[in-house]
Amino acid sequence: MGDVAAEPLASFQGLPPFPDNIPTAPLVTLSLAKLQANDPQEVAEFFKIGKGLGFFYLDLRGCDNGRQLLHDAEALLELQKQYFDLPLEEKRISDRETVPGSDGFFGWKALGTLAVDKTGKTDRNEQLTVKKDDIVGNTAPLPVPELIRNNMPLLKSFATNAFDIVQVMLTHLNDQLELAPGTLPNMHRLYEESGDHVRMLKAPPAPGEPSLSAGPHTDFGSLTVLFNWLGGLQVVLPGASKEWVYVRPVPGCAIVNLGDALVKFTAGLLRSNIHRVMSPPGNQASLVRYSLVYFSRPENAVVLKQIKGGLIDNQPISEEPQEEFTAKQWFLRRAHLNKKNDNWKPENWAKSRAPAPRSELATEPVRRKSAEPEVNSAMRSLFRRTAQPVAILTSRHAPSSSTPTSSQTPAANLEEYYHGATLSSFTSISLSPLPLVAFSLHLPSRAAQAIQHALTSGIYPCPSVVVNILSASQAAIGRHFSRPDLWPNPWEMHNHDLTEEGIPLFPDSLGAVSCAPLTGFGLDRDGLKRMGINVPQGMTYDSEETTSEIFIAQVIRVELENTPGTLPLLYHERVFKTIAEDIVEGDLKLPPPVPRERAKA
Numbered sequence: 001m002g003d004v005a006a007e008p009l010a011s012f013q014g015l016p017p018f019p020d021n022i023p024t025a026p027l028v029t030l031s032l033a034k035l036q037a038n039d040p041q042e043v044a045e046f047f048k049i050g051k052g053l054g055f056f057y058l059d060l061r062g063c064d065n066g067r068q069l070l071h072d073a074e075a076l077l078e079l080q081k082q083y084f085d086l087p088l089e090e091k092r093i094s095d096r097e098t099v100p101g102s103d104g105f106f107g108w109k110a111l112g113t114l115a116v117d118k119t120g121k122t123d124r125n126e127q128l129t130v131k132k133d134d135i136v137g138n139t140a141p142l143p144v145p146e147l148i149r150n151n152m153p154l155l156k157s158f159a160t161n162a163f164d165i166v167q168v169m170l171t172h173l174n175d176q177l178e179l180a181p182g183t184l185p186n187m188h189r190l191y192e193e194s195g196d197h198v199r200m201l202k203a204p205p206a207p208g209e210p211s212l213s214a215g216p217h218t219d220f221g222s223l224t225v226l227f228n229w230l231g232g233l234q235v236v237l238p239g240a241s242k243e244w245v246y247v248r249p250v251p252g253c254a255i256v257n258l259g260d261a262l263v264k265f266t267a268g269l270l271r272s273n274i275h276r277v278m279s280p281p282g283n284q285a286s287l288v289r290y291s292l293v294y295f296s297r298p299e300n301a302v303v304l305k306q307i308k309g310g311l312i313d314n315q316p317i318s319e320e321p322q323e324e325f326t327a328k329q330w331f332l333r334r335a336h337l338n339k340k341n342d343n344w345k346p347e348n349w350a351k352s353r354a355p356a357p358r359s360e361l362a363t364e365p366v367r368r369k370s371a372e373p374e375v376n377s378a379m380r381s382l383f384r385r386t387a388q389p390v391a392i393l394t395s396r397h398a399p400s401s402s403t404p405t406s407s408q409t410p411a412a413n414l415e416e417y418y419h420g421a422t423l424s425s426f427t428s429i430s431l432s433p434l435p436l437v438a439f440s441l442h443l444p445s446r447a448a449q450a451i452q453h454a455l456t457s458g459i460y461p462c463p464s465v466v467v468n469i470l471s472a473s474q475a476a477i478g479r480h481f482s483r484p485d486l487w488p489n490p491w492e493m494h495n496h497d498l499t500e501e502g503i504p505l506f507p508d509s510l511g512a513v514s515c516a517p518l519t520g521f522g523l524d525r526d527g528l529k530r531m532g533i534n535v536p537q538g539m540t541y542d543s544e545e546t547t548s549e550i551f552i553a554q555v556i557r558v559e560l561e562n563t564p565g566t567l568p569l570l571y572h573e574r575v576f577k578t579i580a581e582d583i584v585e586g587d588l589k590l591p592p593p594v595p596r597e598r599a600k601a
């Protein structure tokens, strides 16, 4: 390994700059040197990112192997420029669709052979995928053009260096997860066969309308080490309004992300983030875009299932059935599903993108023979997986004062003046003879007290509460109002309007309704008793015995309905999400609907 420290990154010179006026992903930069030196802060930050965004910059400049990797990446950029310019016949020597031993995956991929969306639109990138096993001699190498064969030492230097750096990161993840020493690194050994590979990608210039060169996906493997020179890579920031933002290429840094295998091993404790490749931004769009990747995967024979032990045992879904795919079956299944060939179907695209949900991977659904006390945890587990709308109930409690208007909101202690509470459930229950909604609140709750106050005031129907059904952009509001301490003061933080009755309303909501509560039932023992339901003494399904109150309210006015395309905020598996894809119904082949007989007047 020569002294490469002083060499400038020539590859960035002369490129049009990445624009400064577009939103970019706020990726944290971790230092490889610090990770290698077991710096506790750096390691803790790495683990945090692994559980969060799943993407970061890895600064390679502070240590020899990092600098060597950078140096090799520069050389491979030059090599791939030459490679992709070879005549088609030469590249076809390694065509993955025809070359024996390629598994239809390793080798050359022609432009436009994968679907980038469910309509079957095709990709805009050409690739060469060189197997780590070919590079280090675990397998008889696939045919490649002479140019590549002559550069095998360079590919080997790059692959083995990237491999070592991945091992450092796997070791830290292993230790942070408190797994038995070596568990994760030993599932990724250099001289065992795996799907690890070096990939070079070329996307042709894309002036004009921005277009996708690679569709949205998560990476299938464990860790990905990526080199970008031009922009184009985009990620979705979690919690935000599903907006795609560019990842700015940073000289001296690789972009590292976690893949599905780590998600499966850790039952979702670690995250693989969705990403895609768009045309480069601004003036960069008129250039050919190259990228270079080292993909690390578990060894072919490793079964992708939850690892037992350490922090993973605390994962809520750990009791669910484990899927039976080996690492090799998994990545081949995913890689083949989105090929745009004669077998392509719209639903293949969806299957090839997201990590298959656990229910899909399970060999059989679980038939539970639940008896208490298991019914409580089984019900909790099932409903956690049911996406729920997120709604905030707002009200005002100042019975003696006049209705405030936006221009004269009470100056001090708004939190004592207005109530806001996240509803634990909300649904519409009828339109006629009355438009009714039902919602429940966990007790104790000041909002429940305020409603009880309204119910006993004798004025019916009194529009004393607003239900704000949150949109995907309002995760912060959902979070703030679910805090029992309501701190920091949510009214100061979130813009709100007032209804005719002076009740706060969040204008960015999906929609909001003014309601008059008509009746409420406590769901504790006493409340149930009042409804004629007796709970036998000594019987409880939950050691915590939390209670709530359910209300039925009449909708007096729909105060707000946001523009079409506004996405809902949903609560699913204990995190905020929004909807992703329409279900493709093309294959359902239902008979046409039979017209209902009109009711006789």
Ligand SMILES: O=C(O)CCC(=O)C(=O)O
Pocket (backbone or CB within 6 Å): 201, 214, 219, 226, 228, 232, 233, 275, 276, 277, 291, 292, 293
């Ligand atoms: O080209 C890039 O920047 C990213 C490519 C990528 O995400 C992939 O090949 O999985």
Ligand SMILES: [Fe+2]
Pocket (backbone or CB within 6 Å): 217, 218, 219, 275
């Ligand atoms: Fe990727």
